[in-house]
Amino acid sequence: MADQATAQEFDILVLGGGSGGYATALRAVQLGFTVGLVEKGKLGGTCLHNGCIPTKALLHSAELADHARDSAKYGVNVTLDSIDITAVNAYKDGIIAGKFKGLQGLIKSKGITVIEGEGKLQGTDTVVVNGTAYKGKNIVLATGSYSRTLPGLEIGGKVITSDEALTMDYIPKSAIILGGGVIGVEFASVWKSFGVDVTIVEGLPSLVPNEDATIVKNFERAFKKRGIKFSTGVFFQGVEQNDDGVKVTLVDGKTFEADLLLVAVGRGPVTANLGYEEAGLTIDRGFVITNERLHTGVGNIYAVGDIVPGVQLAHRGYQQGIFVAEEIAGLKPVIVEDVNIPKVTYSEPEIATVGYTEKAAKAKFGDDQVDTQEYNLAGNGKSSILGTSGIVKLVRQKDGPVVGVHMIGARMGEQIGEAQLIVNWEAYPEDVAALVHAHPTQNESLGEAHLALAGKPLHG
Template identity: 30%
Template sequence: MAEYDYDLFVIGAGSGGVRAARLAAMSGARVAVAEEHRVGGTCVIRGCVPKKFMVYASEFASHFKTARAYGWTVDDPRFDWPAFLAEKDKEIARLSGIYVTNLQNAGAELVHAKARLVDAHTVELVGKDRKVTAAKILIATGGRPWVPRDMPGVEHVITSDEAFHIEQLPKRMVIAGGGYIAVEFACIFNGLGVDVTLVHRGPNILRGFDDHVRAHLAEEMDKKGIKVLLGCQHDQVTKGPDGLTSHLSSGHEVTSDLVLFATGREPYVEGLGLEAAGVETRDGAIVVDAFSRTSVDGVWAVGDVTNRINLTPVAIREGAAFAQTEFYDNPTSFDHEMVASAVFSQPAIGSVGLTEAEARRQHGKVDIYFSRFRAMKHTFAGGDERALIKLVVDGESQRLLGCHVVAQDAPEIIQMAAVALKMGVTKAQWDSTCAVHPTLAEELVTMREKYMPQDLGAAA
């Protein structure tokens, strides 16, 4: 590889790109990474990490309320948005610095510039009047928020990228979208005392999740005062003396102080020079095989830019698999089956495997185990928040095909459930596990009665 400047050039210093770069550099390869923004990518800078801090902050309102029922005196708790933002920004800066340090300690070179492909082995560093060559090029540029750019008044809205830097907490807010980002922000700002209206064009929120989960969370959000308007979308946004007015396709108008569009994300391929290099794309995403190879020899891609499973741990595993294959002589491909996910709504969702509808389409006969109940903590405090647990089981082999939990600690619970489902656990093996009492999670291993559709009313 001596005829090239680098053995590996990575475009994008997010989770997937950094993991690949570090592992490759640690093998002794000459590695460079180009990043046009801050090191850390979507997850660390403008995604899961700062959003989780916001989730924690927003949960205290309900914690204070519950605390009173448990004998605590909580006098006049107040939330300081600017103070929270300052602490959040300090922590994000610290984490971004760790990413930089880890790259440098591994021996990788960091270049602060936008990179553009010239051909399969040449990269132009935009604005630096410099071109470099590499034996292998890895694209890991992630995604970015999508907004309807031709919508009248789109200049008045913000996206999830800007939601972490709002100078003043609004009193009223409209959020467009029904995916996990929109739902999480709706719960966050509601918890912080904002009057939130969620607008979604579909018949229910969280497309792709189990239908029981979707309906259950929509009901819980309604209990918390979040107004959910379904079957409509924004026609335009106008600015007036009373704030911003969302003009909806249903004929409704909603006036607010802030409009946040969380209507999905798209692979960030703009200005990458993919056409010049001949890299194939489909629906805006880079097409790759099981080993993250693109249509061009010498060019690979991992993470959200490939639009496979757009989760940070997946990007990390794809990046690691690439490095193992190309720099450690250990051919490795990441298995995208049975990947668990979480929605940090309130209550939160943990999900792994197939939904009931997917399981019926793929396997025919399935057995469903379903429970909906008030958790012990809320029962004592007189709250009406309900948890939901659902198992989807293959009717023939009795192998667990899916596990879905909606509860305060659902993301923590689903991680261990994912281990069992990944290993192909059967319902009998699952049931042979002794419950941990008293916990919410024990309901997972104590459900014996099969659920029938007409049981839903009784279960509720």
């Protein structure tokens, strides 16, 4: 190991080059800091290489397959001959390669020192990489997450995680997906569009269980209409695999058989054996505990992204990275609570939400202190043109601001930007009702919902 007294020193040393880590680095150099960025894999992390970008590329291919399949009802006679998974993967990998190259160039152009290798925290101001010590006046931990499995459920053969699913060179005839959260339903959506017989197994009472109850009801109805099967409310017990595929057994004795099992039960924090506990950090179930300003309570060590308890989203990590760089610079950035971070599930249909669900709002403000409003996309011209159905649901603190926006339907994720501003800026329905929404757009659905909540509905 190099003599730590002469180790290369940075104003900010970031451990992890994913969304949270590289955002920290980029904002820090803007603020005049010297930055070292440690990454054992590829810059961009899970989101770019094994998560957000590749899955959304697959979902786009799946959307095109659906369009081809349904083209006749729009007066376009197209036949869907097959899904060329080799070409699909080439398209997906090309997107990743382009974004990766761009990120590498950006990091280099900003003068950020990239340190390749696995880093381990040593003390409160040092990270050791491949036997060499690097010092940081401030340390930012951004080591990301990994695909979880269940105790006793080993990954291998026909039992895979999303990592393996993203690199498959064939399309299975059938698949069981263990987990009905975001990852599970997105892969279910892709595979169904590719012609796979899909069954989701979810131990909790519903699919996408963290969403508003009205959204859940609409989502499950849409998946049933698409022919995606699911079993909810009964937990997984075990799986057997052989040359023909897998057999999954639930605790109630029910069984399912398919070509493979995708384990999509969430992601765990990458914090083990990295020196965090030895440095005095508080670790709870693998997560790094911080205060509301993302400081760990030890030295000048901060943590961002998936290793911090809360919603595991790339854009949350990205925002936290910017926040920490500005915090270190003394700029006193504004805290964005997890509940006010937008979330999108990119299945067909899409779910886009920000703020409190109706249930959570009533728990916070009181049952009689919450108003809701639903707007059906059947009344929206652009949604009818696209052939989609769904709703926009608003949750309002009684006589107060809108505290939740929940949307379901094709492409509704594109509406989340305005919804985020409405909730985070504590807008009243009357404020939004006064705004002009272009016609015909799906964005009008937000305006119509707020008109209704303000007591002046035009189409309802």
